[in-house]
Amino acid sequence: MRKRLSALLISVLALSACGSGGDDSPEGTAAAASCAPSSGPVTITYTTWIPGIEKVVKLWNDKNPNIQVKVQTGPNGNGGTYQNFFNQLKAGNTPDLGHIEYDALPSFRVQDGLLDVAQCDIVAKAKDQFIPWTWNQVSFGDAKSAWGIPQDSGPMALFYRADLFEKNGIAIPKTWDEYAAAAEKVKAAGGYITNFSQSDINQFAGFTWQAGGRWFANDGQQWTVNLTDDKTKKVAGYWQNLISKKLVSTVPPWTTEWDNAYNSSSAWTWVSAVWGANSIMSGAPKTAGKWRVAPMPQWTAGDDVAGNWGGSATAVFKSSKHPYEAAQFALWLNTSEEALALLNKEAQLYPATTAGTKYSYLANPVEFYGDQKIYEVFADAATQVTPDFTWGPTMTSTYASASDGFKAAVSGQGTLDEALAATQKQTVETLKSQAIPVKE
Amino acid sequence: MSVLAPENTKGKVRESLFSRTGAMLIMAVGTVYFLTPIWWLFVGASKSSEEFTSTNPLWFADFDLFTNIGDLFAYRDGVFLRWMLNSVLYTGGAALLGTLIAAMCGYALAKYQFRGRELLFNVVLSGVLVPATALALPLFLIFSKVEMTNTFWSVFLPSLVNPFGVYLARIYATASVPDDLLEAARIDGSGEIRTFFKVSTRLMTPALVTIFLFHFVAVWNNFLLPLIMLSDERLFPVTLGLYSWNTQVNQIPELRGLVIIGALLSITPLVIAFLFLQRFWRNGLGAGAVK
Numbered sequence: 001m002r003k004r005l006s007a008l009l010i011s012v013l014a015l016s017a018c019g020s021g022g023d024d025s026p027e028g029t030a031a032a033a034s035c036a037p038s039s040g041p042v043t044i045t046y047t048t049w050i051p052g053i054e055k056v057v058k059l060w061n062d063k064n065p066n067i068q069v070k071v072q073t074g075p076n077g078n079g080g081t082y083q084n085f086f087n088q089l090k091a092g093n094t095p096d097l098g099h100i101e102y103d104a105l106p107s108f109r110v111q112d113g114l115l116d117v118a119q120c121d122i123v124a125k126a127k128d129q130f131i132p133w134t135w136n137q138v139s140f141g142d143a144k145s146a147w148g149i150p151q152d153s154g155p156m157a158l159f160y161r162a163d164l165f166e167k168n169g170i171a172i173p174k175t176w177d178e179y180a181a182a183a184e185k186v187k188a189a190g191g192y193i194t195n196f197s198q199s200d201i202n203q204f205a206g207f208t209w210q211a212g213g214r215w216f217a218n219d220g221q222q223w224t225v226n227l228t229d230d231k232t233k234k235v236a237g238y239w240q241n242l243i244s245k246k247l248v249s250t251v252p253p254w255t256t257e258w259d260n261a262y263n264s265s266s267a268w269t270w271v272s273a274v275w276g277a278n279s280i281m282s283g284a285p286k287t288a289g290k291w292r293v294a295p296m297p298q299w300t301a302g303d304d305v306a307g308n309w310g311g312s313a314t315a316v317f318k319s320s321k322h323p324y325e326a327a328q329f330a331l332w333l334n335t336s337e338e339a340l341a342l343l344n345k346e347a348q349l350y351p352a353t354t355a356g357t358k359y360s361y362l363a364n365p366v367e368f369y370g371d372q373k374i375y376e377v378f379a380d381a382a383t384q385v386t387p388d389f390t391w392g393p394t395m396t397s398t399y400a401s402a403s404d405g406f407k408a409a410v411s412g413q414g415t416l417d418e419a420l421a422a423t424q425k426q427t428v429e430t431l432k433s434q435a436i437p438v439k440e
Numbered sequence: 441m442s443v444l445a446p447e448n449t450k451g452k453v454r455e456s457l458f459s460r461t462g463a464m465l466i467m468a469v470g471t472v473y474f475l476t477p478i479w480w481l482f483v484g485a486s487k488s489s490e491e492f493t494s495t496n497p498l499w500f501a502d503f504d505l506f507t508n509i510g511d512l513f514a515y516r517d518g519v520f521l522r523w524m525l526n527s528v529l530y531t532g533g534a535a536l537l538g539t540l541i542a543a544m545c546g547y548a549l550a551k552y553q554f555r556g557r558e559l560l561f562n563v564v565l566s567g568v569l570v571p572a573t574a575l576a577l578p579l580f581l582i583f584s585k586v587e588m589t590n591t592f593w594s595v596f597l598p599s600l601v602n603p604f605g606v607y608l609a610r611i612y613a614t615a616s617v618p619d620d621l622l623e624a625a626r627i628d629g630s631g632e633i634r635t636f637f638k639v640s641t642r643l644m645t646p647a648l649v650t651i652f653l654f655h656f657v658a659v660w661n662n663f664l665l666p667l668i669m670l671s672d673e674r675l676f677p678v679t680l681g682l683y684s685w686n687t688q689v690n691q692i693p694e695l696r697g698l699v700i701i702g703a704l705l706s707i708t709p710l711v712i713a714f715l716f717l718q719r720f721w722r723n724g725l726g727a728g729a730v731k
Contacts, residue, residue, distance in 0.1 A: 047671055049684065051692050072590075072671040075680075079687035080667045087577060087668060091584030095671070254690050260493045275691070282693035285490050347691060 035120035037324040041066040044326050046314075047085075048099035049076045052346025056339055060332060067325045077101055078396060085317075089113045094317040096326040100148060101312040102137040103202070103391040106216075108315065109140070109147050110393040110436055115316040118146040120327040129335050133387035134352035138313050140218065140390060147315060149330040150352035152343070154273030154310030155381035156206050159280060161268045162292040162370065164191065172294050176238060179297045183247040186268050192249040195267045196239055198410045200253045201402045202309050206273065207235045209389045210307030211299055216392035222437035225392065227402075227424040228417075234299075236416040243410055250410040259283035271296060273309035274350040274378040281368045289367070293374040295381065306381035308389070311352065350378065357382050394430045401426040478707075485704040489697045508701045520702055522674060523681035527660065528709065529592075530677050534599035535656040542602045542651055546609020547640055551622065561610065567603030576664045583669065594669040595677070599659045605651040612647035613640065649720035656713055678706045 046057070046069050057071045072095065074081050082104055088094040089111060100108060108114050117123045118139070123146060127135060134150035158173075165172060165182075168189045173179035183193035197203040208215070213231035217224040226232075242248045249267055251257045261267040262284035270276060280291060296306050314330040316323050333339050340356050343349040351357060362375040392398060405419020431438040476498075483500055484492060485508060491501040512520050549561050579598050583589045617640050625635040641648065666680045673681070682702045685695045 049688060051688060073673045073684070074671055074676075075667070075684035076687040079684065084668060084671065087580050088584075091581050091589075093584050093587070093589065256493045256696075259693075263493055279690070279693060282489070283493070286494070 035115075035117070035123075035323045035327065038322045041068070042322045042325050043068045043070055044097060044320070044322050044329065045070045045072060045095035046097040046099075046326075046329070047072045047074070047081065047095045048097075048314075049073055049079075049081060050099065050343065050347045050349065052342075055346060056333065056342045059338060059342065060329060064329075067322075067329060069329055077104055082107075082396075085113070086111065089317070089319075092319055094319050096317060096320040096322060097330060098315050098317060099151070099312055100315045101310070103205075103395045105138065105147055105313055105315065106140065106218075106391050106393040107395065110434075113318055114147045115318045115320060115323050116145045116147060117149065117316050117323070117327045117330075118144055120324055122324075122331060123149065123327050126331050126335060129353045129355065131352060131354050131357075131382055131385075133308070133385045133389075134311065136387045137311065137389075137391075138315075141388065142220075148313030149315075149327070149334050151312050151314050151334045152310075152349040153352045153382060153385075154206075154275060154308050154350065155378050155385055156210070156271060156273050156296050156307045156309050157377050157381050158294045158296055159270045159272060159276060159291055160294060161265065161287065161290055163290040164189070164265065164268050173297050174295075175301050176297045176299055180238070180242065180247075183242055183245075187247050191266055191268050192247065192261070193242075193267075194248050194269045194271065195253070195258060195261055196243060196248045196250050196410065197253045198250050198406045199403045201399045201406065203253075203272070204235070204239070204402075204406070204416075206307035206309035207239075207271070208232050208307075209386065210296060210305050211235050212305075212386065214389060216390045218390065222439050223392065223431060224439045225424060225427050225431070227398075227420045227427065232420060233417060236420055240409070240416045243416075263287065274375070274381075275310065275348050277366070277369070277374060278348045289370050291369050292372050293369060293377045295377060304380075304384050305386060306384040308385045350382075354383075392427065392431075393436055394427060394434065397430045398423055398427045481700065481704050481707075485701045487697075489694060492697060492700075505701075508697065509705070512698050512701045512705070515698055519673065520678070520681065520698075520705075523676050523678040524706065524709075526675060527677040527679070527706070530595055530599060530666075531656055531659045531709075534596055534659045535652050538600045538602045538655045538659075539605060539648055539652045541600060542605030542655075543609045543641065543644060543648055544636070545606040546611075547613045547617070547636060547644070549606070549610045550613035551617065551619070551640075564603045564606050567601075568607065572658070572662055573664050576668045579665065580668045589669055590671050590675065592675060595666050595675075598665060599662065602651070602655050602658070605655055608647055608651055608654075609644065612644055616643050616647075646720050649717050653713065653717055657710065660710060678702070682706060 044067065048071065050056075050073075053071055053073065057069050061068055074084070077100065081098075082100070085094060085098055085100075085108065094113070105114075118127075126149075127146070130150050131153065134153050135146070138146050138148045138150055140147070160172060164186075168185065170182050170185045170189075171178070173182045179193070186193045205215070208231065211231045211234060213226075213229055213235065215225065215227050215232070217226070239248075243250065249261055251261055262270070262280060263286050265287065270280065272279070277293070280287070295304070298305060314334060316326045316330065320326050333343075334351070335353050335356070337355075337359055340349075340351045340353070341359060341361050344351070344361055351359070356362075357375075357379040362379065363373065364375075365371040365373050366375075401423040402419055405414065405422050406416060408414045409416050409419050428438055428440065480497060483498060486503050486505040487495065487501050488504050488508075495501040545564070549557060549564075575598070579594075580589060583594045588594050621639060621643075622635060625639050630638065660677075661679070663679050663683070666675075666677050667683075670676055670680065673684075676684070682699050685702070686699045689696045689699070
């Protein structure tokens, strides 16, 4: 079903790509290049798929009668909302604000759909409140721009079954070498150390991010694609080894099968983002109290480097008539304690601000994790994510290609390396086909 | 079913035991093939989320169906019921009105002589070949121009169109509405419109039911149009609503259970429509074929 649907969406995408050849849509003339406050009461529209967002918006609306926010929800970004944004850009009727994940932000930038909110003085002033790497995700490394306000982040750590590790006398791995060694012992004890995500490439991207691999770069003129650099190859070789030795299970992620692997104690660890805490809680209820969280295994003993998996921004679309108010709301949404606390309660969003990671609601012990204060681990990880990882402008097709290759690799046909090489080639071609300048 | 029934009672045609068992076997396999997913859905909908992953997917654990339905209806102030209502309005309304329009068009093409009739008919026919998917984006751009996206009408109006229905209505009207009868009605002083409603539609009923059913299913399943047109959750049909929940399962895993129960409930109107109308449908298809 999902596959067919994505095929549909792709065909629509192709259609719209055909249509854009003779694009003569009028540019937003006056509104661009300025971020002045409007006079009088305004209503701004905001499209997102954050669960429970209505409650957060109500909090704002009650206090700000002159800036009323109308929220619209729908499927998640890749499920259709991004395509809707692109259609609306073409038709000139985007909402004022849109929820866009970090990895999709460059594609909207390339389409010239976003307002540079760094032009708004309030945004420029707020910059220092954000964890530097999250800001980098919206500025693309250019200190003078911001193509959205960072909303949440997904610093990664190691979830593990403390009881099973202890019972079998296995030490908690601190490095990836130790992790591979532990995998052998776990296999001997009848389990799998983890489940390798064969179709959600973002986990692998998080591993690469930690290892220092940089898939995309943009020097202002053209894009560089590098899915086969040494760091990425190192990560791919590492996991390929575990897959080949059958030390990891490979059930598709986000399925009941996957839940069951954790619920039935078949998979013992998961290197995942902060929001994964909730996935385990609801997917593996039988294992309550047995999980703990430790920092992500390191490539070099003694290092403190974390990867990131997920996270999104609140972006202001270029055609917005009230960019200042939109930015004002987006800042409140993503920096104020009341909003962040509610977002965390309703949707488990993990903040992108430095202060946010230290708020009291993240300081409590979590019962499911044996009363460990797990968010302290993530607060550290959040500051250890390396800052300069950039996403490409055509991630959807990059993910699709990599996912095809990874699926083949886990079933024994080809390797992760080959999958990445094919993805590299395919990504460059996609960029070229969309007339995006790319270095060969 | 209909093939075998007369031969059992009247014994006109004797088929070999071999071919009869063969046919039964194929049908049995087909039945299992088609019903297993629905069975899975029903069983899955009756389980709590914990049992859902840990118990046999094709057999019941504790029967929580009604608790689950209660949860579904209560979730987010009963937005699911709203979606069901929307679907019924979009689908029922568009199918009823669309059938009427298709019937009138087909009837006019069959019974009135006018210049360009065949051309018009061919244009309509070529519409059958254009998939609804390909039209969704152009429709979005058109509706954007008149600022009517994200409204009830942006989904309802395009759903009224049904070229296949026009085709079916024309074929059927040609075959089943005799010109002499229309002459007689005219001589008796009946106006054209009155004749259409009082005489012709009666004769065309089987075809109209068929068109209605086809149209009902097509609109119910037309997912892309609402996906592209609507951004206000309150306007979603149930298919889009469930889909958007399903995309959020990673974030809120309890939605998985609600999506399954919702899917079960969302197919019930289709099942009911078929059970009530299938007899007409069969007649309609048969009649068109023989003539």
